[in-house]
Amino acid sequence: MFVYTEKQIRLLVYVDDLAAAAPEARVLDWFYNKLNSRFNIKALGDVSKMLGIRVTRNRTSRTLELDQEQYLDKVLRKFGFANAVSKPIITSMDGYDDLKPGKDIDIRISATWYREVIGSLIYAMVYTRPDIAFALGRLSQYMQDLCEHHERAVKRLLRYTKSTISYRIRFGPDGKLVVYSDADFASNKFDRKSIIATVGLIGGGPVFWASKKQSVVATAITEAEYIAMCFTAK
Helix, strand or coil: CCEEECCEEEEEEEECCCEEECCCCHHHHHHHHHHHHCCCCCCCCCCEEEEEEEEEECCCEEEEEEEEEEHHHCCCCCCCCCCCCCCCCCCCCCCCCCCCCCCCCCCCCCCHHHHHHHHHHHHHHHHHHHHHHHHHHHHHHHHHCEEEEHHHHHHHHHHHHHHHHCCCECCCCCCCEEEEEEEEECCCCCCCCCEEEEEECCEEEEEEEEEECCCCCCCCCCCCCCCCHHHHHH
16 A cells, blocks of 8 residues: 555555545546556546455445455355355354364365365455454365365355355444454364454454464463464554
């Protein structure tokens, strides 16, 4: 992001995609004229979609919503879940039973399919779907040795994605920053490490989030929470 302080212009740049914001329309017109004098550009008006993210703006209520419903629909179609019949589910995971390393007696599955699903969903998680960050973080730990119970967990995540495909991130007029952190103490039964959860909200919408395994073994809930708070502050 680039900032022109004198005219209060904010410019977001990703390769050849640009999104500009300013307090007044005439300032944006000035900026586009300056830019067009040096480069061949095309002004597309108000942002409606960028990098596969749909932008919905309500000037009356001063809200902004972001979603990737169209992208997720393509993902579900690719993996055969767009028309799958199943009851709506409200949680991305159903306990930790399927989050364990494979044993010799477990049946292995195709690594290609599993990795493609995880990679496709991570793209959505990074931009608009913090609600699947924890599940993807856990499932991505088993990329090298995949079994049927891992496949079962991923299919549930796909069904959850279908049930919540219309979820959006909504930003309101309140610019106050609110930050939360938490720790799932010793939730990994194999190394006893805790999982960090953190999210920061501006205007009621998340602007950063993370779900990450702690690098050390906390010996108490309080210690795990302090580690999570430190990670969040950084």
